[in-house]
Amino acid sequence: MFRSNIHTIGVMTSGGDSPGMNPGIRAVVRAGLANGLRVIGIEDGYEGLLNARFKELGARDVGGILQRGGTFLRTARSMEFKTPEGQRKAIRNLNNAGIDALVILGGDGSLTGGMALAAQGVPVVGIPASIDNDIFGTDMCIGVDTALNTIVDAINKLRDTASSHNRAFLVETMGRHCGYLAVQAGIITGAEMVVVPEFETPFEEVATAVDEAYKRGKLHCIIVVAEGAKLNATELAQKLEEMKLGFDTRVTVLGHVQRGGKPTAFDRFLATRFGVKAVEFLLSGQTGVMTGLDGREIVPVPLSQVVSRPRTLSEEYMKMARMLAR
Ligand SMILES: Nc1ncnc2c1ncn2[C@@H]1O[C@H](COP(=O)(O)OP(=O)(O)O)[C@@H](O)[C@H]1O
Ligand SMILES: O=P(O)(O)OC[C@H]1O[C@](O)(COP(=O)(O)O)[C@@H](O)[C@@H]1O
Ligand SMILES: [Mg+2]
Numbered sequence: 001m002f003r004s005n006i007h008t009i010g011v012m013t014s015g016g017d018s019p020g021m022n023p024g025i026r027a028v029v030r031a032g033l034a035n036g037l038r039v040i041g042i043e044d045g046y047e048g049l050l051n052a053r054f055k056e057l058g059a060r061d062v063g064g065i066l067q068r069g070g071t072f073l074r075t076a077r078s079m080e081f082k083t084p085e086g087q088r089k090a091i092r093n094l095n096n097a098g099i100d101a102l103v104i105l106g107g108d109g110s111l112t113g114g115m116a117l118a119a120q121g122v123p124v125v126g127i128p129a130s131i132d133n134d135i136f137g138t139d140m141c142i143g144v145d146t147a148l149n150t151i152v153d154a155i156n157k158l159r160d161t162a163s164s165h166n167r168a169f170l171v172e173t174m175g176r177h178c179g180y181l182a183v184q185a186g187i188i189t190g191a192e193m194v195v196v197p198e199f200e201t202p203f204e205e206v207a208t209a210v211d212e213a214y215k216r217g218k219l220h221c222i223i224v225v226a227e228g229a230k231l232n233a234t235e236l237a238q239k240l241e242e243m244k245l246g247f248d249t250r251v252t253v254l255g256h257v258q259r260g261g262k263p264t265a266f267d268r269f270l271a272t273r274f275g276v277k278a279v280e281f282l283l284s285g286q287t288g289v290m291t292g293l294d295g296r297e298i299v300p301v302p303l304s305q306v307v308s309r310p311r312t313l314s315e316e317y318m319k320m321a322r323m324l325a326r
Contacts, residue, residue, distance in 0.1 A: 004283045006123060008038040010054070010099040013071040014045035014110035017259055018129045018143025020267035021071035021105050026062040027275025028103050028127075033059055035283060040099055044074050045106070046081035046113055052093045066268060069146070069261045077109075087116055094122065101287065103278045105129040105142070108307070111290060115303040123287035125278040126303055129271075131259055134178035136309040137301035138292035142274065145266040147174070147258045148184055154254055155189040155222060162220030168210050168240065168247035170223045172233035174258050179313050181258070182226035186321045192221045194321045195236070197228035198313040206236055207243055209325070214246030216326075221247055273298050 011028045013021045025041070032039040041061070043053040065072050080086040094102070101123035104114045107130030118124040128135045131147035151173055162169045171191075173181045179196025186194035193209040195201045206223065213221040225233040237251045263271065274291040277298045281289055289300035 004285065006037070006100040006282055008040060008099050009101045009103060009279070009282060010040045010042050010094065011057070011073070011103045012042035012045055012049065012105070013073050013075045013129065014104060014106035014113065015075060015077060016107060016130060017070045017075050018107075018131050018141070019069040019146035019259075019261055019263040020142035020271040021075075021129050022065040022068050023263060023268045024105050024127055024129060024142055024271035024275045025071065025073060026065055027272040028278055029057045029062045030059055031276045031279040035279060037279070040097065041073050045076040045110070046078040046086075046090065047076040048074075049090045049093060050078065050080055050086060052097065054097050054099075067262050069263060071105075075106075081113055087120065090117065091120060091122060101125075101282050103127065103275075103282070107132060107141070108135050111135065111303060112307045115288070115307050118288040118303055123282060124303070125281045125287060126290040126306070127271075127274045127278055128290055128292070131181065132175045132178045133180040134176060134311055135290075135306060136311045137290060137306045139295070140270060140293050142267055142271045143259075143263070144180070145270075146261055146264045147181060149264055150258050150261055151181060151185040151254060152189055154252070154257070155185060155191070155224070158252055159189070159220055159222060162222060166219060166247060168221040168223065168245075168249045170225055170233040170237045170249065170251045172225050172227055172251070172253040174254070175226050175228060177228040178311065179226040179228070182224045183313065183317050183321055186224040187317060187324070189222065189224070190325065191224045191321070192218070192325045193223045194318065195223065195225045195229045195231070196313060196318070197226055197230065199315070199318055200230070203231060203236070203239055207240060207245065210240060210247060211245050
């Protein structure tokens with residue numbers, strides 16, 4: 001049987017916060033303790049790793065956080081960690097504190113950082129946590145479901161105003177270079193059009209969708225635009241206004257409201273499963289991997305694949321959004 005030489009693990013959150021990080025930390029801590037490990041919380045992501053902001057976590061320290069958005073360990077983006085000197089300092093701090101292995105909850109950038117540490121001999125397991133759902137190797141990241149529900153609530157409300165005033169609303173969703181949130185939200189709110197970075201949408205197509213919705217007698221027109229799209233929501237609105245189509249035009253940039261809030265049941269459960277599996281992977285010697293959701297299973301996905309392969313957006317869902325918007 002494989003005998004682990006891991007006695008103390010560190011857990012940290014990094015990059016943009018996402019709802020479900022807290023349940024993920026809780027699961028890592030409690031699964032670690034259940035397996036006889038010491039668990040050290042690292043505050044402020046890689047920034048805290050570089051400054052040795054470490055605190056030992058017991059079972060009670062992670063009580064009452066399941067339902068809280070954000071991350072009680074806090075998170076950060078760190079330029080210094082990207083440098084070889086920064087990474088050397090991080091490894092020295094881990095060694096000094098007797099931390100044998102790391103669980104990192106974060107997005108693509110954080111997992112790239114985890115890969116760098118793994119390449120230098122640190123046992124690492126990554127947990128995908130980002131509202132963007134832009135990570136290769138997992139069907140879903142922690143936080144996506146909650147963000148999507150927030151977007152849907154917002155669009156439902158905007159639709160009330162859009163129909164009451166006969167307006168076209170351009171709603172900008174987050175996601176960096178990934179249109180996942182926009183497409184899913186477009187389908188489930190019945191948006192007239194979805195614009196994403198992954199597929200080219202000529203402006204004329206957007207204008208035609210707005211014009212046709214007006215001519216068909218629709219009271220409103222909702223266009224969901226991913227933040228990374230070639231023409232952003234504000235630019236599209238300006239161009240549409242110039243065309244003097246039937247609807248008045250307004251823009252709503254949803255922004256950081258999409259990142260906060262209490263995690264949905266789905267996100268809590270996914271985060272919990274990922275956390276438990278992360279500890280299991282570390283103890284069975286499966287390191288340099290990410291916990292990935294593959295259908296119903298949680299599987300180890302090599303970080304080398306995670307960071308080198310782009311996640312593709314389903315063309316089928318784009319077509320579905322377009323077909324159903326009539
Ligand atoms: N190529 C990289 N090499 C090493 N560390 C990285 C790299 N990219 C990102 N990181 C670290 O991960 C942090 C979070 O990454 P970021 O892309 O901002 O968020 P996320 O992990 O949510 O995608 C960065 O601030 C940096 O410290
Ligand atoms: O909060 P910030 O630093 O302004 O960053 C905004 C970015 O963070 C996100 O909300 C989340 O991205 P990450 O998970 O990569 O951190 C993106 O959707 C958005 O582009
Ligand atoms: Mg990211």
